[in-house]
Amino acid sequence: MASGRRPTLTQSFCRPSTSRASAAQPSTRRGNTMRTTLLAVALTLAGVLVLTGCPGQRAPEELASPDPTLPSEQPIAEGSGEGLGRVLTAVPCGVAGPYGDICEIMKTTDPAIDMQADVANTMVLNRKLVDGKGSCDAYLAMGNVEVEALEKVGKVARAVPVAGMGLGLIVAKGNPLGIKSIADLANDNVKAVAIARPNSSVGFCAEQALKNAGVWSAVEAKLARPDAPSELKSFVMKGKADAAIIYNTCLVEVHTPGQQRQEEGQGVSTKLQDVGLIDQQLYEPFSLQVVVPTDAQNPAGAEAFIRACLSEAGQKIFADWSYIPLKPDAEAGKPEA
Incomplete structure (x- = not known):
């Protein structure tokens, strides 16, 4: 899989001192609907290479509830159209590849299906769907926080994990x-660390990782927190931060x-360096x-897209883009009875 393109790191078996249930405590109060999702992804993520040098770790502190509040003027396409077989998909720009x-x-x-994309910033898409200012047939949500924000307002008819992230x-x-x-983010020579806000999965889990790694108290005062996860890379490139915690797919993404996909020596990789994956045991999978969505005009077309994502070919595509493929399962793409 594409993880071979990442730096070669010594595998670490450092784990938080608390149990898995305790480590995931900040999310348990958000409901039980995502437990099955988290278990499936956790099994896949367990074998991923992780950063060395795990410090002494402690139980996570309570995190703020996910609160997607980013306003934006960027539109999400209205409605899914009337054409038979047309599937309008809300696609975060980082998932375009x-x-x-x-x-x-x-x-x-599925030659009869006309796949059409509304590509925009992930926070833009989530905010528009939460506010009911746009609709689509399928939405590629970049994590559990984004899905749960939609669940809270009754907008989710079905949510299916199609690839692991880190x-x-x-x-x-x-x-x-x-x-x-x-652990090195706590060093005195590191003056600023960029992480997203907790209303996104990448920000929520970055907080968990820093707290479970035992460095939150040393890092909190030097955090730089952009309004959107898409700005994390630019914070490092512009010297606003010495390091950033990002979606592991960000350095190869296209919009x-x-x-x-962007390879070494192309695009942002000419200005940024990938240190490696952060130990998945430090944060909620x-x-x-x-x-x-509940207002999808072509849910059958959306199901066809889900099947394609979960197919062997679809899983290989995700691996090629540095996602963590799930074990293909023909039954996984079927609606629950």
């Missing part, structure tokens, strides 16, 4: 401060379906999920 590749295989497997640590090219692990 695998989405485009999966649409290509659907031209063969957290990555990035620094400026050349790694001038010699940052090798999340237009059909484009090839999360996944890329296909949400079928």
Whole structure:
């Protein structure tokens, strides 16, 4: 899988001193609907390479409830149209690459379906759907926090995990401060660390990771928190932060379906360096999920897209884009009875 493109790291078996149930405590009060999702993804994530040098770890402190409040003027397309077979998908810009590749295989497997994308910032899409200012047939949600925000307002008919995700640590090219692990973020020479706000999965889980790693008290005062996860890379590139915790897929992402993934020496990788994956044991597992909204005009088309994502070919595509593939399961894409 694509994780082979990441830096070679020594596998660490450091775990939080608390149990899995305790480590996930901040999310248990958000309801039981995601437990099945988290279990499925956790089994897949367990074998991922992680950062070395886990410090002494402690139980996580209570995190703020996810609160998606980012306003935006960017629209999400209104309605799903009347054309038979048309499937309008709300696609976060960072997921445009695998989405485009999966649409290509659907031209063969589901030629009657017309896949159309509304590509925008993930926070923009989530906010519009939560506020009822836009609709779609399928939405690629970048984590459990985003799905739960929609569940709270009754907008989720069905949510299916299609690929695992993780957290990555990035620094400026050349790694001038010699940052090798999340523990190094507490060092005095590290002046600013960028993480997203907790109304996104990447921000919520970054807080968990820092707290479980035992470095929150040393890092909290030097956090730089942009309004959108998409700004994390630019904070490091512009010198506003010495390091950032990002979605592990961010360094290879493209923002237009059909484009090839960014490789080493291309795009942002000329200015940023991937230190490696953050130990998944430090935060609640999360996944890329296909949400079928309650107001979807073509739910059958959305189900066809889910099947394509969960197919062997679809899972290989996700792996090629540095997502963590789930074990393909033909039954997983079927609606519950």
